Amino acid sequence: MKIKNLLPSFLFMAISTYCFADNVLTASDVSIQAGQTATLDITLSDEGPSYNAFVFDLQLPEGISIATSTEDGQYIATYNAERTKGSDYELLIANHKAHCYRVLGFNRTNASFGGKGVLLTITLQAAADITSGNATGTLTTDFTDQQYGSSVLGFVSADNQWTYGFPQASFTVSMTNDTGIHDLQADDAETNTYNMMGQRVQHADKGMFIINGKKTLKR
Numbered sequence: 001m002k003i004k005n006l007l008p009s010f011l012f013m014a015i016s017t018y019c020f021a022d023n024v025l026t027a028s029d030v031s032i033q034a035g036q037t038a039t040l041d042i043t044l045s046d047e048g049p050s051y052n053a054f055v056f057d058l059q060l061p062e063g064i065s066i067a068t069s070t071e072d073g074q075y076i077a078t079y080n081a082e083r084t085k086g087s088d089y090e091l092l093i094a095n096h097k098a099h100c101y102r103v104l105g106f107n108r109t110n111a112s113f114g115g116k117g118v119l120l121t122i123t124l125q126a127a128a129d130i131t132s133g134n135a136t137g138t139l140t141t142d143f144t145d146q147q148y149g150s151s152v153l154g155f156v157s158a159d160n161q162w163t164y165g166f167p168q169a170s171f172t173v174s175m176t177n178d179t180g181i182h183d184l185q186a187d188d189a190e191t192n193t194y195n196m197m198g199q200r201v202q203h204a205d206k207g208m209f210i211i212n213g214k215k216t217l218k219r
Contacts, residue, residue: 027139030137032174034126040124044115053107057101068125075101078121090104090108135173136170137170195208205218
């Protein structure tokens, strides 16, 4: 799904005043295994205005992406069911740039998302060849509002206030890549290739293999 602009004009038509907020969006820390999925909670941390729309950029570490459905290829993300009862809540996600996704949510009837707590949950996917260690992801609104000239946009509230300029929020992604086969030494004359059961093979066609001690995905 390629969407160049995820800021529908109707979001701006309701804007009447500007206000600032202190870190109204946060994201949970995540632990994820190579080739596996994990969930990232996006949370409202401020009791402030009653918001009916939001937009942010989710920057993920290299090797981590938003998971997609095997049925329709859509990004996997869900609202907190207690906040979004009914069918008037929309959620749009587009791959904005490298490792970065633009996320837009709104209510078609301007109903509120509610106050403090988990707003939505996004499913992350780790590549099979990630390196073990910690990396940082961020939640930002680093783009320009051409109509009003400000540098960032955050929320549209139910009482027609535009909240923008909230601080960047960061979160830790703890990545683990444990092959289960240790101390493999590369032979000087030939490549050491093993399948995921630890059996040595002559050729790696398609699938997951251990090649010279490193987990490798052959497509």
